[in-house]
Amino acid sequence: MSLLELREVTGGYGPITVLHGLSIAVEEGEVGVVLGANGAGKTTTLRAICGMLGKVGGSVFFDDTDITKASTQSIAKAGIAHVPQGRGTFTDLTVEENLRIGAINRRDAGVAADIDQWYSVFPRLAERRKQMAGSMSGGEQQMLAIARALMSRPRLLLLDEPSLGLAPLITREVFEHLGAINRETGLAMLVVEQNATIALGIAHRGYVLETGSIVAAGDAQTLVADEGVRKAYLGF
Amino acid sequence: MILAFDFNLFFDQTMNGVASGVIFSSIALAIVLIYRTTGLLNFAQGEMALFSTFITYKLAVDVGLPIAVAVVASAVIGFVGGAVIERVLIRPVEGAHNPLNVVIVTLGLFLAINALAALIFIKPGQEALRMPELFPAGEVLGIQKETVGFAFVLVLECVLLFLLLQKTKLGLALRGVASNPESSKLVGINTGTMLMVGWGLAAAVGAVGGSLAAMQGSGFDTSLMQTVLVFGFAAAALGGFDSLIGAVVGGLIVGIANAWTVQYVDALEGIELVVPFALILLVLLIRPNGLFGRTIVERV
Numbered sequence: 415m416s417l418l419e420l421r422e423v424t425g426g427y428g429p430i431t432v433l434h435g436l437s438i439a440v441e442e443g444e445v446g447v448v449l450g451a452n453g454a455g456k457t458t459t460l461r462a463i464c465g466m467l468g469k470v471g472g473s474v475f476f477d478d479t480d481i482t483k484a485s486t487q488s489i490a491k492a493g494i495a496h497v498p499q500g501r502g503t504f505t506d507l508t509v510e511e512n513l514r515i516g517a518i519n520r521r522d523a524g525v526a527a528d529i530d531q532w533y534s535v536f537p538r539l540a541e542r543r544k545q546m547a548g549s550m551s552g553g554e555q556q557m558l559a560i561a562r563a564l565m566s567r568p569r570l571l572l573l574d575e576p577s578l579g580l581a582p583l584i585t586r587e588v589f590e591h592l593g594a595i596n597r598e599t600g601l602a603m604l605v606v607e608q609n610a611t612i613a614l615g616i617a618h619r620g621y622v623l624e625t626g627s628i629v630a631a632g633d634a635q636t637l638v639a640d641e642g643v644r645k646a647y648l649g650f
Numbered sequence: 651m652i653l654a655f656d657f658n659l660f661f662d663q664t665m666n667g668v669a670s671g672v673i674f675s676s677i678a679l680a681i682v683l684i685y686r687t688t689g690l691l692n693f694a695q696g697e698m699a700l701f702s703t704f705i706t707y708k709l710a711v712d713v714g715l716p717i718a719v720a721v722v723a724s725a726v727i728g729f730v731g732g733a734v735i736e737r738v739l740i741r742p743v744e745g746a747h748n749p750l751n752v753v754i755v756t757l758g759l760f761l762a763i764n765a766l767a768a769l770i771f772i773k774p775g776q777e778a779l780r781m782p783e784l785f786p787a788g789e790v791l792g793i794q795k796e797t798v799g800f801a802f803v804l805v806l807e808c809v810l811l812f813l814l815l816q817k818t819k820l821g822l823a824l825r826g827v828a829s830n831p832e833s834s835k836l837v838g839i840n841t842g843t844m845l846m847v848g849w850g851l852a853a854a855v856g857a858v859g860g861s862l863a864a865m866q867g868s869g870f871d872t873s874l875m876q877t878v879l880v881f882g883f884a885a886a887a888l889g890g891f892d893s894l895i896g897a898v899v900g901g902l903i904v905g906i907a908n909a910w911t912v913q914y915v916d917a918l919e920g921i922e923l924v925v926p927f928a929l930i931l932l933v934l935l936i937r938p939n940g941l942f943g944r945t946i947v948e949r950v
Contacts, residue, residue, distance in 0.1 A: 464836065490838030502833035504826055515826045518819060519838045566837065 415478055417442045417602050418463070418494075418570055424471035425462045432458040434626040435472065440570065440619075443600040445592075447613045447634070450623035456606035457499050459623070460572050463604075464496050465489050477569070491519055495568035499575050501559040505548025509539055512547045512558055516565030525565070532561040535591070553584035560591065564601075573605045577612065585609065589616055614638050658792075663913045664906055665797050669866065670881075671905020672800040676859025677875075677882030678889065678897035679807065680852040685891045686828045687848030688744075690752055694759035695856055696879030698735070701763050702728040702857030703781070703864045703874060704771040710782045717782045721861045725854040732853025733846040735759070740849070741842065768872045778869030781861065800862055807855060808898060814851075815894075824848060881908070881926070888930050890943020899941060903929070 416439035426432035432455045440446040450456050461467045463474055465486040474482045481489050490496070495516075504512050513532060517525045533540035536557045542550060547558060556576055563571055573592070577585040593616035595601055606623075607613035614620055620637040622630040630643045637643055677695060684692045692698075702724050709720035739759065743751045771779075785799030815821035826834045827844040834841050863878055864870040885904045889896020904926045911918060911925040918924055933941060 466832075466835075486835040487838050487840050490836055496836045498832065498836060502830060502836060504829040504833060506829050507822075507825060511822060511825075515822055515834075515839075516837050518823055518826070562837070 415475070416440060417477060418604065419475040420459075420463070420472070421475070422472035423459075423462055423474060425458065425467045425469060427458075427467070432626050433462060436462075436623075436626070436628060438604075438621055438628065440602050440604050442602055443596075444618040445596050445603045445605065445616050446619045446621070447617035448604065448606040448621045448623050449608070449610045449613065450606070451608065453625075454623045455626040456608075456623060457574055458626075460496065460498075460574050460604070460606060463489075463572060464494065490566070493566075493569035494572060495563035495566050495570070496572040497556075497559045497563050497574060497576065499578060501552075501555045503547045503550075503555045503559060506546055508544050509547050509550070509558060510543040512562050513539075513565050516562035517567075519566065528565055528567075532564065536561055552579050553581070553588070556580060556584075556588055557591070560588070560595075564595070569602065571601055571603045573603060575607055576605065577607060577609045585612060589613070592616055659913070661792065663909045665793050667906030667909030668902060669794065669797040669800050669905070670908065671885075671902035672797075672804045673859050673863045673866070673878055673901075674881040674885045674904050675804055675898045675901025676807065676855055676862065677878055678885035678901045679811070679894060680856040680859065681882055681886045682889070682891060682894055682897045683811075683848055683852040683855065685886070687824060688740075688845055690740075690749070690756070691883075691891075692849075692852065693753065693756040693879075694735075694763060695852065696860075696875035696882065697760050697763040697767070698728070698732065698853050699856035699860030699863075699878075700872065700875040701767050702731070702853065703860035703870065704767055704779075706857070706861040707779055707781055707864070708771070717784050720782075721784065721858060724861060725857045728853040728857035729850035731850075732856075733850035735853075736846045736849035737842075741845070764872055772872065778871045779864075780869050781864035783865055784862070785865075796865070803858065803862065804898065807858065808894070811851075811855075811894060820847070880923075881905075884926055884930050888933055888940055890940025893940065893942035896940055896942030 418440040420436055420438040423436040424431060424433050436459060438446065438448065448456055448459060458467065462470050465481070465484055470482055473480055476492060476494060479492070481492065504515060507515065510529065513529050514525065517528065538554050539558055539561060542554070547555065550558065576588050580588065589612050592603065592605070596603060596616065605613055605617070614634045614637065617634040620632065620634045621628050622643065630637065677699065680695050680699070681692060684690060684695070705727055706720045706724040709715045709723055710717045715723065739755060740752060743755050783796070785796045788795050790798060815825060823834070823839045824844050824847060826839055827841050831841055860875055863874055881904050882901070885900035886897050888903060889900030907926045907929055915925065
């Protein structure tokens with residue numbers, strides 16, 4: 415069975431239904447990408463996984479456990495880390511505190527070593543460890559958000575539009591880091607993105623989301639190669 | 651004509667100001683603790699402290715505990731009470747569309763707790779109660795021992811709060827919830843528990859402040875905390891609502907300004923309250939975030 419599996423998931427906000435029976439799977443060790451325009455339901459999909467939508471129909475399985483009705487906090491503890499849209503920085507905590515809070519539920523002694531490890535991956539964070547996180551640039555905050563999420567040693571990383579508000583060069587850098595992390599650690603990821611080209615570049619599987627439904631799915635290479643899908647949905 | 655300046659009188663009045671300032675600081679600390687974790691102003695803070703003060707009195711006088719033990723025990727009971735109030739009375743209305751709902755609940759609590767305290771602790775026709783003194787009478791270096799003791803208690807409270815908030819995982823989680831509730835949930839923090847802890851801490855700090863307030867003057871009744879609450883709010887505003895240090899400094903400034911006004915400004919006799927508030931108005935005009943409030947620096 416897949417690490418993460420969404421089966422016919424429906425949900426939305428109050429009386430408005432955003433997701434109309436969504437089925438997505440992320441395998442162990444793989445990067446899944448959900449592509450879609452503004453308002454397609456990308457953020458809503460991630461919120462449904464994390465128990466942040468009021469009412470979710472269908473079911474969400476993580477590691478063979480039904481987490482459809484679990485609380486956000488217990489889903490995090492189960493091993494799903496989520497970098498929300500806008501990066502979710504703890505703006506008035508320091509950079510180092512942002513990393514420590516990512517590991518708040520860990521009881522092992524390896525937290526300090528992990529912090530040092532992420533400092534070596536992202537040297538900019540090391541330079542600014544005592545600085546308030548809110549004073550950093552968008553790109554630095556995105557790196558911080560990824561490192562914060564990974565501090566929990568998750569089994570699955572969810573990323574909500576990591577490219578949002580970043581310059582193309584920085585976006586490329588962020589995705590290079592994500593690809594490297596996946597290759598080196600085998601960490602599974604589910605990325606929702608508008609930027610199809612760059613996201614499919616690190617993905618194993620891709621899904622195209624349109625107004626709350628999956629309209630195309632397949633492994634990343636096939637999706638990029640399919641001219642019909644490319645023209646209609648990916649815009650290149 | 652030059653009036654001879656009586657330095658001793660000035661010094662005594664300043665120290666009186668410090669003694670009451672310590673109490674304002676305690677209540678301001680409690681207000682800031684809740685404001686920082688929940689973004690709410692708890693109008694019932696003073697009356698919660700009043701209720702705890704009666705508990706201190708009962709433990710010391712009726713149960714016969716040493717007064718220091720009674721104050722600590724009352725703070726612990728206050729912690730539990732504050733946490734329960736958050737869970738049972740505040741949480742259910744918090745999710746509502748209008749944040750004013752919670753404010754109304756705290757105003758209701760203000761009246762309810764005051765009435766409840768009168769019902770439970772005051773017998774009809776009873777005189778004001780006398781709280782046993784925590785600190786002996788007399789002076790050290792020309793300062794009332796009580797004032798020195800009060801200041802010591804305040805410093806102790808600040809050190810304990812600092813260690814808790816800055817040096818422990820619980821403190822990091824509390825500050826995380828204050829900074830970004832949604833991200834806190836996403837990293838696996840139980841935000842509800844943190845809100846309860848925030849209210850509990852505030853109630854415990856308030857319990858100490860109320861107990862000290864009752865030791866000042868000749869006796870106390872259910873009106874003990876009403877002006878203290880107003881001064882506490884003033885102190886919190888002066889310091890900047892999100893700063894614990896600001897609450898402490900604000901409380902001391904308000905206390906001293908008030909004592910000086912009472913002594914030196916005869917024209918304001920009976921309306922001495924005006925001066926601390928004029929001061930606050932001035933500070934807020936120049937620094938809208940208060941003396942220690944952070945101007946939020948945030949890049950997107």
